[in-house]
Each structure stands twice: as structure tokens, then as C-alpha cells.
Amino acid sequence: MIKRFLSYYVPHKKLFTLDFSSAVFVALLELAFPLAVQWFIDSLLPSGNWSMIVSVSAGLLALYIMSTLLQFVVNYWGHMLGINIETDMRQHLFTHVQRQSFRFFDNTKTGHIMSRVTNDLMDIGELAHHGPEDVFIAFMTFIGAFWIMLTINVQLALVTIIVVPFLIWLIAFCNIRMNKAWKNMYRDIAEVNGQVEDSVSGVRVVQSFTNEEYEISRFTKNNKRFRLSKLAAYKTMSFSSSGIYMMTRLFILIVLVYGAWLSFSGKLSYGELVGFVLYVNVLFKPIDKISALLELYPKGMAGFKRFTELIDTYPEVVNREDAVEVASLRGDIAFNNVEFSYDDSKTILKGIDLDIRAGETVAFVGPSGAGKTTICSLIPRFYDVNDGSISIDGIDIRDMTKESLRSQIGIVQQDVFLFTGTLRENIAYGKLHATEEEIRDAAKRAHLEDFINSLPYGYETQIGERGLKLSGGQKQRIAIARMFLKNPPILILDEATSALDTETELIIQNALTELAKDRTTLVIAHRLATIRNADRIVVVTEDGIAEQGGHDELIERGGIFANLHSVQYQRT
């Protein structure tokens, strides 16, 4: 884990070297300072040479200024190093999450991903800044100070060192407890994030059910749990820092008393005693540093562990090594004995055989939950089949690169997802570098032009978060405009015409008919009237494909479709 953590330093070698060498220099100056004080008291003061005292003080001042400048470098550049590493990791994580397969998003809470991208990475950044540098400097100053203390007075140095194992034990003990406490705290903040994400994005549903109080009480519970775990973490932290504080001060007192006694018996000069007390401070400073690091280390490492867990989740749908780029497909789709399940609990599709000719419009109908959407999700490889195969133009879709396959398929989802931004940006999502003319043409063909022209800001109108300032019909027309821009040979329309008034439905139906022209089109529809003109209707039930054929042919056959048709007809 540590090796992996350190690998993130590689692109920032120069910055690290600069920061690290400045830190070493600062530490060396710190080690030299008590020696200078000792020499000042023992040699310079008794000489009574005032001009020498002034020149030595001027020299010390120069050293101080240099040390201050270096402190700035250590502080600022050190933080820059941490921030750079944090930024790289965030980029890595976001890129990785974007490439995950659908199953990953089915099973991962958005709030947890948010926590990892924000809170976790901030702690990791701090650790990246302080970690290796502080450990090295701490060891260097500790060994350096102890060695100099031995040269001053062996007995006093040995007495000092006795306390170190106690301190180490205290630190190790606190470290274990803190590790656990931070882990709990992060688990609980991820829950809080998850709930905020859920309740805020679903606030319209919450308010329509007047369930605000319920959401607030759920949040209160999570928030309280987080408060308790954070309090527990800080209690452990406070216990550890006070323990360390108490031990270090107690020891300075012991050194002072023992040093005074050695001084009375003529074994230690005043300068040496002052120097020694100063060295005790220098000796304990690394321990303070390490204890601060121990507060940071478990937090940062717990975050880094969660970071690596995410990074190590490999996308399930990947390109084969010899996968081919398909430049343009005709759109002949074949399902060969396809079997599929989302998880081990239930097989959703079994023995699906289906041939769709290029340019054909095929409508999927059947009871809710039968697997119509699932069949269509398998074509762009949102999920891979468990058994059997799907091919387009005779090529197994697993032998094509995922990107080139998906570039040939356009999907108008049941629930159109729009991004915060302008109408133009949302239409252009179908072709990122589309020209102004292409965008206008797509809007026109999707019957959006009149609506856009009626807006004061036209294409530059902000549509609100997820397009909340638009009606359902307008959103669907944007989705259709995107498809005109993308211009794929294969089209999947997932209940694109549901929940609209008759006039809007007619407009959209016309747009869709134009969109479907010369493309292989798969329509998932519940409202049977809208698929009257499909070339073929495929009836999907839990047992697989129950029947297929033309509209009138199926009605005449008097099977499931005829039944569904008569039920809907009676209803309307």
C-alpha cells in the first residue's frame, strides 16, 4: 500500500527534491542552534568581547533569515506537492469511475463515490505532503540530537533516552485506536453524503409525498451517528496529544533537575545544561511530528485504501485485445441463444434467438419486468451476456471495441437525462464538435425550432439542473435532436412516447418516424397504438420471446399480443 502511495510522487520528483532538501537544511540548522547557544554561554560570554558578540549575533541573524526563507519553501512547496498528488489522484479516480460498467453503478452509491473524490482525497493530499518528509526529518533530527547529547553528557543522554520507549508505546496505542475511529467516521460521512445526494435529487418526490419530516428524521439519525463517530475520533486524538504533551514536559523537568545536580557536582557547565535542555526539545519535536503524522496517517491511509479499492474495481465490460474498430455498421442484429442475469438470484433472459434485419423497425412489447429493456441494453454491451452471443452484421459485438460499437447505436432513454447548461450544449452532446448549422438542423428535425426561437435567450437558455425548466416533451425532443446529430445506423427508443399529451405525442412521433428512417430501430413501447407501423412486433414474456410478427398478423393469431391489444383497446 505504501509503495503504491509513493508511486504518485514520481511525476513530481523535482518538486519533492526541492521541498525535501530544504526541509533537511532547516533540520540541520535546528540541530546546530543549541550548539551555538552553548558556545555562546560557555566561551563567548566569559571573554567579554562585545564586538565579537555583535558579529556572532549578526551571523545568527543571517542564518535565521535563511532558515525562515527555507521554512517558506518547505511550507508552500510542500503543500503544492500534496495538492498536486491529490489532483492527480482525483483525476485518476474520476477517469476510472467514468469507465466503469453499468453493474458497478447498479451496486455503488453515488454519495460514496462523492466522499471518495472529495473528503478522502483531501486527507490523502495532506498525508502526501507531510508523510515521507516528516518521517525522514523526524528520524534525522532525533538521531542527530541524541548523538550530540551523548557528546555533551553520556549520563544525562541515557536518562533522556529511557523515556522514548514509553512515548513510542503511547503513540502506537493511540495509533491503533485512532485508525479505528477514523474508519468509523469516514463510513458515517459517506452515509450522510449518500443521503444528501438521494434526498436533494429526489426532493420533488419527497415534497409531492410531503415526506420532508421523514427525510429530515432519516438525516438526523445519520447526522447524529456521524457526530458521535467524529467525537470519538477527536477524543482519541485529544487523549493521545495530551498524553504525549504530559510525558514530554515531565521529562524536561527531570532533565533539568538531574542536569542541575550534575552541574553542582562540576560535571556539566551552564552552557552545556542550557544546550542540553534545548536538545531535549529538539529530540522531542520529531516525536511531536510523528504523533501529528499518526493523526494524519490513519486518516489518509484509510482514505487511500478506499481509493485503491475503487481504482482496483475493473470494468466488467472491456475490449478484447484483438477487438476491431467498426467504422460503420449496416445494422443486421442477431441474438443467438442468449442467456443473461443481473446477479445470481434470477435469470432474466434465457434462450433468446432473434434476427433483426438492417433498416427494420422492431417493437418489443410484453408485461412489465419481462426483460424488454434488458434485451436492448445488451446490444450496446452495457452488460455482457452470460451465454450465447449477439452479433451485428455477422460480427460478435464482443469482438468490436466498445467505443466503436456504441458510436453506432443511438439510445433515447425513457427518462431523458439532461446536463446543467444551455440548450445548445445539451443538443450538441450528440456530437461534441457539431457546427452551428448542424445543431440548428438537428433542432429543426426534432421539431424544437419554434420552441427555441420563442425563448429570449434561444439556444443559450439555461435549462436548469437536469433540465428541470423543461417539459417532458421538450426533453424528449432534445434527446431526439441529439440522435439526429449522432446519426447512428442503429436506434433504440425506450418508451420515448409515453406520458405525453396527444398533440406533443404526434409531434414527437413524426420526429421519431423521420429519425427511424433508414435505420435499424428497436422500440420498447407499452402503448400499442404507437407501434402499429412497426415492421415486426416481438412479444417478450418471462419465458422469453413468446411470439413475433406483423401487427395485424399477431392480432389475427389471437395470442398474447391480441390479448394485450384488446385489454388496452378496452381501456382507451
Ligand SMILES: Nc1ncnc2c1ncn2[C@@H]1O[C@H](COP(=O)(O)OP(=O)(O)OP(=O)(O)O)[C@@H](O)[C@H]1O
Ligand atoms: N440493473 C438491474 N439490476 C438488477 N435487476 C434488474 C436491473 N434492471 C432490471 N432488473 C430486473 O430485470 C427484470 C427485467 O427488467 P426490464 O427493465 O428489462 O423489464 P422491462 O420488460 O423493460 O420492464 P418495463 O416494461 O417495466 O420497463 C426485472 O425483473 C427487473 O427487476
